[in-house]
Amino acid sequence: MFLKNYNKTALKWKDQKIRYADLLREAVYFAKLFPDTAERVLIFSENRPEWIYSFLGSWKNNCTVIPVDYLSTVEEVIYIVNDCLPDVVFCSREREKLFRSVIESIDHTPLLLVYEDVGTAGNTSEEVVEGIDFAKKSLNDTALIIYTSGTTGDPKGVMLSYENVMANVEAVSIGVPIYSIDERVMLLLPLHHIFPLLGSMVAPLSVGATIAMSPSLQPQDIISTLQNNQVTIIIGVPRLYKTICKGVMDKINQKKIARLLFFIAEKAGSQGFSRMIFKAVHQKFGGKLKYLVCGGAALDPDVGSNFMTLGFEILEGFGMTEAAPMISFTRPGQVTIGSAGTAMSCTSIEIRDGEIVASGKNIMQGYLNRPEETAEVLKDGWLYTGDLGHLDEKGRLFITGRRKEIIVLASGKNINPVLVEQKLESLTDCINEVGVFVKDDILQAVIQPDFQKVRAREITELDDFFRWKIIDAYNKTVSPSKRILKFTLIDEELPKTRLSKLRRFQLPDLVGKRAARKSDARQPDFEEYLIIKGFIEEQSKREIFPDDHLEIDIAMDSLDQVSLLAFLKSTFGVELSEEKLMAHQTVRRLSEFIQEKKEKISVELVNWKDILKEKVDLTLPRTWITANVFRTCSKLFFKGYFRFKGEGQENIPDTPCIIAPNHQSFYDGLFVASLLKQNFFKNTYFYAKRKHVNNPLIRFLADRNNVIVVDLNSGLKESIQKLAEVLKKGKNIMIFPEGTRSMDGTLGDFKKLFAILSMELNVPVVPVTINGAYQALPVGTLFPRPLRQVSVRFQQPVFPEGHTYDSLTETVYQQVRGGLS
Structure with missing residues (x-):
């Protein structure tokens, strides 16, 4: 018997507790709402108890159920309805208007039943129902038609039999007893997908477990559902676990003691120890959570590792709709990060030409109305998954990519885009999402930055950062055929299925249409x-x-x-x-x-004049004798290590001024400072970004060596006012007009901050040209190259009279540029 009265709570929804007896009564009520001659029932609604009632009622009437994503567009629903021709449609009031638009556009007219109109059995029925079984059905009858998410094109209707479904249920309740009558499973993901449908609804109900439905995907609803129901099993996708992991790890990283405990737990590798020291984290999730079941896409190994360190078990599996859905899964106590576990008890797995193929009672009947496409993937009882991978000596499955996503260039070179994406993400945590694709035979990437991380790191030149720190750094580590020759930054999510699988085929259009959308x-x-x-x-x-x-x-x-x-x-x-x-x-x-x-x-x-006149509290950093000693030692080192020379110091005026050098290397500030006269150096102040002085020791030294710290995220206006105050006090400042050092040695665009200060405070600017510093210390090198020629030339000062901000900026730029070799 599939479902019976377990004399306990079956379903919790908000403040409702629905017992198994009530659930069976509702199934009978919904079964009576439509003729018993109906063969196919389509469900088009958000998650709610009525969704489950109509599903069970349909199975009771021996019908095939077609769950449809409630966020589908009119065009998408028309396609599905025309393909499967349902006799009955259940939908919510929220979806009714859209579905009536569908009916107006098709020749087929199913019976439409709206949940709010048909109501529920409630307490009006006294009928006692013992259960729902498959006695009147053949296990080979079609139980479900699930439309694939369409990661590579139009969705296909996957026909799954009752045997396919029950093979999955038995694998996790009898073969490996993950599901039992004592479990409390959170229903979070939309039920139109086979993974949550089986894992969050069918399997729990078949063993008498309790389902706790989260009202939404909002964090507060998820947490309250976990805590109020002491959930033991979560069915989730990698994106959900990544979000949870990020929230927990951000809090851990804020405190040194928490980071230390995490490090110790990671080294200890003991689940019991981890659960003890991170007890507060477990209590936050209800305190009873045993298994985090993950499917739908590959889990980031770092996320899996972090959860293990926190004392949680993530049971990652591999499957697809065509396998109802599992092919392999991780057994409790046997977690191997990066592996999707071993084959289900009823399933055989082989690797043929690098592709994962599977056979067993869980494998689909075929695609609805698509015999040719069925024949392409079902061969002699084996399902050709299209995924690439390998098995280790213990039979553990490792996924390495998807055959259909392998990019084949005109040169014949094959590129796995997933591996490229993983490499790019490993270079920085400032990437929220990245997708790699090919267009016009050019390998390209589209990147959504993590703006919170970008600002925390005071990255002000987004394009330059991703071009040089990420794309260029990646390209230097791979062969020419794998290099990314073009990238696009976007401020929207990449196109994905509801279970967060990337729709890679849509990336070229996303990039192409983005500019058109803006201009149109x-x-x-x-x-x-x-x-x-x-x-x-x-x-x-x-x-x-x-x-x-x-x-x-x-x-x-x-x-x-x-x-x-x-x-x-x-x-x-x-x-x-x-x-x-x-x-x-x-x-x-x-x-x-x-x-x-x-x-x-x-x-x-x-009006910058008014801005710079505003009162600002500034105490100039005290200058220790160590500053002059350090300057002298630096000059001696430079002359001995490089072929170092300076010229034009006579061009530095006796009045307060702004020193404006180009920026080629990490040593540029010292190159210039080492050539200044002692008294001038003592009255010259430098500014540093806060991210470079986070270390207490460095901050201590900065406060005593003429360094003014600026915060580019929350206090830039005040920082500019402080620089102005330095000049007002008769001191000098050094500003790199490019804002950041050159990534390739060429001169970058000048920011006009120095011009604003010069114009409004009537102080001259001394352009400084540094030559050879990039060749001595290119970006990415740890040690400077000895005996390289490095020169610093102080140009004639530029006075602000007769200039605008732009013309002064341009004049200084041209003077610096003119001195470059």
Whole structure:
């Protein structure tokens, strides 16, 4: 018998407790809502108890059930309905309007039953139902038609028999007793997919377990469901576990003691020890959690390893809809990070030409209405999965890629994009998502940055960071055929299925259509947008579109953001922090926010003179004698290690000034400082990004060696005001106009911060040209190359009279450039 009265709670939904007797009564009630001549029933709804009632009622009537993603579009539902021709459709009120649009567009007219209209049996029925079994059915009858998620094109209807379904249930309840009557399983993922349908509903109900339904995928609903029901099993996908892991690890990394305990637990490798020291984490998840079952896609090995260190067991499996869904899974106590476990008891696995093939009672009947495509994957009872992998000596399965996703270049070279993506992600934690694809025979990548991490690391030049630190660094480690020749940054998620499988075939269109979407977008005509758009166009010297991203598309640096914030305050009376500005990342979103919050509209240009006049509390760092000793030692080292020389020191004025060198290497500040006269050096101040002085010792030394720390994320305006205050006190400052060192030795664009300070405070700028530093210490090298020629030339000072910000910036740029060899 598939389902019987276990005389206990079957289902918990919000405040409801639905017992098995009630569940069976509801199944009978729903079975009576449609003619017993119906053969196929389609369910089109979000997760809710009625979804389960209609499913069980349909099986009671010997019907084939077709679950459909409730977020499907009209076109997608039309395709499925025309393919499977259901006799009955259950849907929620939320989906009713869409489905009625479907009916108007097709010739087929199924009976439509809306949950809110048909109600439930509730307490109105006294009928006693002992259970639902398959006695009247052949195990070879079709129980389900599940439409694949379409990662490579149109979805196909996978026909699964009752035998296919029960083979999976028996494997995890009898073969390996993961599911039992005492378990409490969280139902979280949408039931239209075979993995949560079997793992979160069919298997628990078949053994008499209790299902705890989470009202949504929101973190607070998930946590409350876990805690209120003392859940023992979670059925999840890699993305869910990655999100949970990130939340836990972020908190651990905030405290030294927690990091130390995590390190000790990692080395100890004891689940009992880990559960003891991370008891608070386990209590957060209800305190009874035994198994985290993972499927739908490959789990990041780091995530699996972190969960093991925390004392949790992630049982990763491999499967597909065509196997209902499991082919292999990890047995409790036998977790091997990176492996999808061993074959199910009813399944055989072989590797043929690198491809994983499987046979057994779990393998599908075929694709609905697609005999040719069925024949392509089902051969002599073996399912050719399309996935690549290998088995070790213990029969453990390791997945290495997907055959259909292997990129074949015109040269004949084969590239596994998953391995490329993993390599890119290993280079930085500033990537939220990355997808690799080929277009015009060029290997390309599309990257969604993790903006929170980007800002935490004070990365202001996104394009340069990903170009040099990630793409170039990757390209240097691979053969020419595997190099990424083009990349695109985006501010949206990559196209995926509901279970987070990447729809790689959509990536070329995503990149191609992105520019078209922006340029074709209708320009808003409300006043706030037009004013903000005009300001940004004047500042950036480029055409602005409504959905341009402030960082990705407009490439706003920190100074640009300060200018924009000052403009918003003076024009609209809205004062924002840098963090708040980034919460409204496109021109359209920012304009809509300002439209809602504005106190006035009075267009005013940004007045840097007023900004620099604002009071700022600044105590100049004390200069220790060690600073001069360090400068002298540096000069001696440079002259002995390199062929080092300086010239033009006579061009440095006696009045306060701004030293503006190009930036080729880590040593540039010392190269310049070592050539300054002692008294001038004593009165010269340098600025450093906060991320470079996080270490207490380095911060201590910075405070005593003329270094002013600037925070590019939350205090740049104040930092600029502090630099101005230094000049007002008759001191000098050194600023690298490029903002960051060159990645290839060429001169980068100059930021105009130095020009603003020079113009508003009437101090000259001394352009400084550094030659040879990049060749002596290229990016990525640990040790400088000896005997390289390095020269520093101080150019004639440039005075601000008669200049604009832009013309002064350009004049200094040309002087520095003119001195480069």
